[in-house]
Amino acid sequence: MSTSFWILCHDLKGGGVIRKSGSIIKSIRQHTDAWINVHKLIPRDEERITEISNTRQRMDYYEKAISLREAEDVASLQEKLGRTLSKAEISRIGVSKLRLFLKELLRKRYMDSVPLIIPLLEKEYNNTTRKLNEINRELSTLDEVKLKEKGRAFHDLF
Known part of the structure; x- marks a missing residue:
């Protein structure tokens, strides 16, 4: 094992x-x-x-198994199509090509989604900026004397 x-x-x-x-x-x-x-x-x-x-044998086994399976897939496709596949066609066949295909598909879908994401991010940014401005306005209008009075009243409750 x-x-x-x-x-x-x-x-x-x-x-x-x-x-x-x-x-x-x-x-x-x-x-x-x-x-x-x-x-x-x-x-x-x-x-x-x-x-x-x-063990080194495990990796060799999988590499050979994948190569054999891809060769079988190419032979099967050529038989079904009744012609020899071009190098470009063969380069797109097999499990070893699946990862690259899925990665490219994910990248494409992400790029297609970006135009939908940007307006949502802009809306969130605008809401956050508005709330921050409200807080800054509230902080700038605070009166130190009133705050001290409220603090003393709060303290006296305990």
Whole structure:
């Protein structure tokens, strides 16, 4: 039985996981005898996977399984279509492409939502500014003598 942990880390923050000359990774390897792999950055992606596992075989198994499944998917599609797929078409097939697709879809939906969010934020900003101005006006009209009288009256109640 093997155990595997995957750490998804922004590429710019990867140095914090690895440290200079890989000191953190070397330390983990020494103390745990774990296999650690910092995967290559996927083109057009900003996140990198660091895998910590008690066996190298697990990662090899999944990589091979994904590659085989994607090859089967391509062959099946070519058979159903009765033609060979272009490199551009093949580059969009498979589980390994799903993450990039979902990330792009999320980014697109976010960008589509921004025009709806901005008016709400402006309304909230205007309400907050109005309330702040009311409080400032109230504070500027406070009379020190009246405040002292109210404070004494409040104190006398106890």
